[in-house]
Amino acid sequence: MSTTDILITGIGTALPGVEGPMDLVDTATPRAGTAPPVDPAALIGKRGLRYKDRASQLALCAALAALTDAGLWAKDQLTVAGPSVAVVVSSNLGNLDTVCEVAADITTEGVNGISPMGLPNASSNVIASSVAIRFGLQGPNLMVCNGATSGLDAVHWGAAMLRAGRAERALVIGVETHNGPVEWLVGRPAAELLDGAVALLLETAPAAAERGSAPIAVLGSYAREASVEACVRRLVPTHSGQPGSWFVPEGHREASPAPLAGVARTDLTERFGRASGALGVLQCATAARQLAAGGEAIEQPPVLVTSGNDHDDASAGLLLRAVGASA
Template structure:
């Protein structure tokens, strides 16, 4: 008996959405980043309970006001950001149901929910005198699970926590789910909130960090010709560098990804180096050495949004997609993310042209 070979699946990105310090929606992010507008605002100590000088906050974000009062009484800020962003994609025509999966990247899930719940157990009259409605948000995968329940996403549901490489790790997991036929499409990205707990944790690592928040999501699906595509997902690769060797290891991985894909450096129109502080400077130098300063300047820097931690790679994807123009059709973009522990990731995208997209950006 002859067994038919399984179909070859080619993952593409067909849409994206975001909630960022520029506001709600993809257009606000693209326009604000293109104009290089700053997003830092003073942090009101009375509202937030911390003495941070500034942060990059989503303006006037209130889950109850945006999503309605039902089901949002105890919803934490990160889950509200993710539910609202996924909702934008569903409203734009992304089908829900059993064929749609979800991959969300985070640093530690609902950190503030865990912080306050632990505090209530320690100082309350009884350890079990806590708000039970907050418990789902204490668990790291609570945000992804709540998004799936809220929007009826019945495909694979995954939470990823991989430090600075989280955004591209989520992208790679989405790619694998699509290629393996485990899902028809996957919504993937990252989310981080500004909260007292996150401020204290981040400030211990870097007292000078300007914390950012938001959520960015892309749609990864098989290129079956049914939906317009924005970019082909050519490669996602990972590595770990020893102390002081990030530049060498990152350059080797980027060049290796290009070589395996048969792509020349002069075919890359946009380069997005990630990371923060010295890590970002090292990554930017690697990108400029390989692709030139024009390619780096073509994509707005992710640090316009502040330190978005696990969501930074997802925002880099969004910034690349938002910066793509018709003249970039058939050319490539490279995204790298790295953190202080030496983990890094590299993604290679091929930008689609208007004819190939069979439509436009959703």
Template sequence: MSTDRAHTVFVTGTGLAVPGLSGAADLLGTAPAEGGFDPETGLTGRDLRHKDRATRLALRAVGPALEDAGLHDADDGFTADPAATAVVVSSNTGNYDSVCGYVDTAALRGSRALSATGLPQTSTSGIVGWIAINYGLRGPTVGLGNGPAGGLDALHWGRNLIAVGRAGVAVVVGVEPHNDVVARLLGTTAVDGAAAVVLESAEHAARRGARPRAVLRGYGRAPGLDGAVRRAAADGPDGAGLLLVDRLPDEPPGTGRVLDLQARLGHCSGALGVLQCAAATAWFDRGGRGPALATAEGTDASVALLLAPPDAS
């Protein structure tokens, strides 16, 4: 990845819809903060009608992220160029309950019993489509469902869409719901939450006076975790002050703080990388020094992403 100013991509906003957590800073703690997000009350409202749980979680994370970045307000709505704003979503189990529900209804009661209002939820592009529709975004839209590495891959896709000039802003979301279908499939508890990160080109952020919070520095994908880490760190400074992992690589870059979000939140799957990015951003906000390294091991490859504080761009 190029690190020259013309291709620099900043994180300018984060948002969460994770039970018990109020914002990205809570990811750095050891226990959920009181008064955090409550799905029982947070996933209701007219704007969420006829949408599946994953979509509702995603929308509840995107709103705070856009507000945090200064790109949305109650009076003017979305304040950037909708045609130059991309949406990238990573989710592996997001619509499984909708698909299984449709199949069961068709098998037991026939096709006439199917509801047209639920049909969009059976599409893998449903989540990304609803986000774009809700905010009137007309830039590129990408949905990923490629396993635990999907969240970091989604950030890489968002960064590349900006770097090649397809967008000035990218809204990147990772979401995984928890329900009976997911529980039977995974055999464990999913995070039942979403994280959203706003990425902007350095030029776009400077033009509107946005505060950079983190910079994406390096990305690596390889068959093994250590190979992915070496590729991600090739263009970055030595060492890492924060390691966002569920398994340490054999050769960790430095001896910084280790943060395992899955041990605390449950199975994060495609949401993991975006949650890691949000946590790294909060760490930089608190004065964390040195880069942050996020890793995820997929079924076909491992992925690593290096983030640095904004003054390192």
């Protein structure tokens, strides 16, 4: 492992039918629309949730789980310096219901009809801000709302912050909810949409080593191209070895770029529903747990994760390596 490596040292989930990160690789867990919704109060208590929108509530649940999994939260406090932890959140539609409610109130009642407690939730960056405030994370704070590639872009920007020395750790969260406005906008029923959150704790190798953290997986190369095939060919050249598995963009299971012919592929939206801005983070969390299950084998092949189809504005991809595997 190199001192320049960016490691995943914690994973947190707030997903229907998933009790923890280990369930991410258990294909027997309930499929989208069949499991009961996540109850944030049951996971983190009612304190501070009253005026939070659902996306923020779910993000807080996943954040606490990831911080705890990484050993950064104990006895109701952060175990490292607050400025050492950045926050990056990806969500395209998370607070759409609040935006619509505020717009409707302005239309019918004017600005005086806006709730002072609800208005802050109309800003998409309220999710990232709420997480930082709740857990005392004082590093850089970024909200990514970047379409189909948003989740992987968020992971990339979290890693970029660490490589630039802006922080030693980054909490990256993907969250989406389903509600009336979201169903109307995407033209899909609630049963086909994700209502949940997942979080990764990224850490520089020196920071993880200093506190004796056991990494789960290692981030590899990232690419963003105009098409899925261009993205795949950049990350997996035809002359190099194939990845062990491929987490495909939504509905891309049957496509076969030349470098990946015969590689096992997984479309997580078939299990969790359309995940929009949360998909890339969900894919990385699942891939990391898959790699960890294979142990620290030097020859264990990497896992390829991609988000964004050819009809989207771009496709993003990321390789993840097992701990101890060669780069």
